[in-house]
Amino acid sequence: MTAQDSSSWTLPLLGGLNPSTSKAGTNPGSFAMAPDIGGPRAFASPDTPGMPEPSGRTAWDFNPAPRPLEECVTQLEFARHGVVTPEMERVAEREPHLSAEQVRDEVAAGRMVIPANRRHLAHKLDPMCIGRASRTKINANMGASPISSGTSEELEKLQWALRWGADTIMDLSTGGDIDACRSALIQESTAPIGTVPIYSMILDCKIEDLTAEMVLANLEHQAQQGVDYFTIHAGVRRAHLPWVKDRLIGIVSRGGSLLAKWMIHHGRDNLMYEIWDDICDICRKYDVTFSIGDGLRPGGLADASDQAQLAELATLGELTERAWAKGVQVMIEGPGHMSFDQIEYNMKVERTLCHGAPFYVLGPLVTDVFPGYDHITSCIGATAAAYHGASMLCYVTPKEHLGLPKAEDVKQGCIAYKIAAHAADVALGIPGTRDWDDELTKARAALNWQKHFDLAFDTDTARAFHDEDLDVDTDFCAMCGHDWCSVRISKEIVEFTSGKEEEFAWDSPKISEALTPEQREILEKRGVLTPAEVHRLATKTRVSVGTDDDGKATCHSDHVDSPHAHQIQAEHVTD
Ligand code: SF4
Numbered sequence: 001m002t003a004q005d006s007s008s009w010t011l012p013l014l015g016g017l018n019p020s021t022s023k024a025g026t027n028p029g030s031f032a033m034a035p036d037i038g039g040p041r042a043f044a045s046p047d048t049p050g051m052p053e054p055s056g057r058t059a060w061d062f063n064p065a066p067r068p069l070e071e072c073v074t075q076l077e078f079a080r081h082g083v084v085t086p087e088m089e090r091v092a093e094r095e096p097h098l099s100a101e102q103v104r105d106e107v108a109a110g111r112m113v114i115p116a117n118r119r120h121l122a123h124k125l126d127p128m129c130i131g132r133a134s135r136t137k138i139n140a141n142m143g144a145s146p147i148s149s150g151t152s153e154e155l156e157k158l159q160w161a162l163r164w165g166a167d168t169i170m171d172l173s174t175g176g177d178i179d180a181c182r183s184a185l186i187q188e189s190t191a192p193i194g195t196v197p198i199y200s201m202i203l204d205c206k207i208e209d210l211t212a213e214m215v216l217a218n219l220e221h222q223a224q225q226g227v228d229y230f231t232i233h234a235g236v237r238r239a240h241l242p243w244v245k246d247r248l249i250g251i252v253s254r255g256g257s258l259l260a261k262w263m264i265h266h267g268r269d270n271l272m273y274e275i276w277d278d279i280c281d282i283c284r285k286y287d288v289t290f291s292i293g294d295g296l297r298p299g300g301l302a303d304a305s306d307q308a309q310l311a312e313l314a315t316l317g318e319l320t321e322r323a324w325a326k327g328v329q330v331m332i333e334g335p336g337h338m339s340f341d342q343i344e345y346n347m348k349v350e351r352t353l354c355h356g357a358p359f360y361v362l363g364p365l366v367t368d369v370f371p372g373y374d375h376i377t378s379c380i381g382a383t384a385a386a387y388h389g390a391s392m393l394c395y396v397t398p399k400e401h402l403g404l405p406k407a408e409d410v411k412q413g414c415i416a417y418k419i420a421a422h423a424a425d426v427a428l429g430i431p432g433t434r435d436w437d438d439e440l441t442k443a444r445a446a447l448n449w450q451k452h453f454d455l456a457f458d459t460d461t462a463r464a465f466h467d468e469d470l471d472v473d474t475d476f477c478a479m480c481g482h483d484w485c486s487v488r489i490s491k492e493i494v495e496f497t498s499g500k501e502e503e504f505a506w507d508s509p510k511i512s513e514a515l516t517p518e519q520r521e522i523l524e525k526r527g528v529l530t531p532a533e534v535h536r537l538a539t540k541t542r543v544s545v546g547t548d549d550d551g552k553a554t555c556h557s558d559h560v561d562s563p564h565a566h567q568i569q570a571e572h573v574t575d
Pocket residue numbers: 475476477478479480481482484485486487488
């Protein structure tokens with residue numbers, strides 16, 4: 001390519017409209033919108049042609065009978081009075097790019113929720129927020145089924161989910177001692193707990209026997225226990241059901257299918273819809289946030305964005321308005337399964353119909369043919385969803401559609417979704433989010449392995465994978481070996497800054513601690529290597545290649561020239 005070729009394109013403005021994804025600056029070509037905290041397009045992707053405009057209304061437009069300050073209970077009610085609550089203060093601490101006043105204003109507008117039941121606040125709950133102006137959040141589902149698990153296993157999963165970054169937890173138990181399990185999770189969790197209350201309403205009866213009194217009693221009980229948000233499938237209307245008959249897989253939401261059965265049996269509209277105002281009153285009393293369920297979400301690509309799904313979404317908008325009028329915080333649940341090209345539209349039609357209430361989506365899975373890997377198929381959709389407007393991503397584990405997730409599945413699901421959320425936040429230009437990436441890049445460029453691993457989200461796995469083939473922290477790794485290590489070569493070339501930042505430099509090669517028992521276990525769980533193989537690989541380099549007193553491998557460039565190093569590796573490391 002000649003210098004003349006460069007005139008055939010124009011680089012976008014440095015950072016475009018978006019001032020920064022790191023604290024210090026940005027790279028050329030950022031296309032995200034300018035941050036618009038305080039507006040409906042806060043950290044939004046630019047709209048491609050044909051996308052629905054944001055609603056011109058907010059929660060302020062649905063506040064017909066403001067309560068006096070002394071009667072306020074919910075974060076929304078306090079925000080409407082201009083009060084910054086301790087929970088808003090804490091949220092601002094956890095979102096360094098937001099002030100407590102901005103948090104309050106976003107809550108007042110209905111674009112942000114702080115799911116914090118007054119009862120759960122009395123335990124260990126650490127208040128967090130969900131909304132476009134904040135970083136993207138992830139939810140981890142757990143819960144015993146009638147076939148498998150119990151309270152102690154669910155508590156173990158809770159700890160794993162929190163360890164691996166879940167921002168909220170949903171207890172979807174349908175078996176075991178549901179009440180005790182829920183209570184234990186609430187007491188132990190620092191993150192908000194959500195439930196789908198209908199599951200426990202029909203433990204001792206058939207769905208057809210469910211009454212308004214039973215629903216309200218159960219909701220009151222769970223609210224008293226301290227549940228922070230309820231998924232209520234009130235948006236599935238009787239009039240929507242005929243649109244489901246042409247679907248390939250009908251109604252895949254458990255709550256949606258149960259309530260459809262109830263409606264057909266009774267020849268009436270959705271019980272939850274009929275008593276919505278009474279449900280709102282219970283939620284307001286404890287400040288339980290709504291996560292209004294999408295009972296007609298698509299269960300396969302073929303059923304996505306159909307009339308049933310979108311008609312229900314319009315009803316969710318109506319329910320949002322009614323909940324806001326009652327002073328209750330609202331988020332909206334979304335799909336599901338959906339081809340990649342439909343995701344932006346779905347995110348943007350929600351902001352129109354539901355007036356910017358935070359969108360909480362399940363994936364979506366962008367293809368249906370990879371069971372066993374749906375944490376990956378859905379994490380691709382989740383990244384697009386977060387970029388285009390979703391505020392929280394409900395994780396999907398490798399067990400989706402196949403079985404009840406175990407602790408390791410919880411970890412895999414959480415990590416896939418942390419990747420989606422972080423990738424979207426960086427692309428949206430949420431201030432400071434790229435700093436972490438830049439720090440790791442500097443450590444990688446300096447071949448500072450320990451710093452590299454310390455900065456990695458999953459330090460142990462990164463270390464274990466490195467040590468699997470080469471347990472000496474030297475100036476290359478087992479991927480390319482000494483001669484082919486471009487990072488090492490770049491470091492030597494004086495023209496590049498690459499790998500030369502002072503604080504990232506490291507004194508000398510080190511023998512790593514090799515595989516600790518925990519790391520060995522991680523490798524075992526990968527299901528690729530037997531423990532004996534892992535152990536053999538972990539110590540292979542040191543044993544076969546040998547090291548000097550300082551721990552430098554015999555193939556290190558301090559000892560041998562390149563041809564010799566290459567020979568040693570060929571003979572020993574790669575056998
Ligand atoms: S050997 Fe290859 S993979 Fe390893 S650090 Fe060097 S360039 Fe990167």
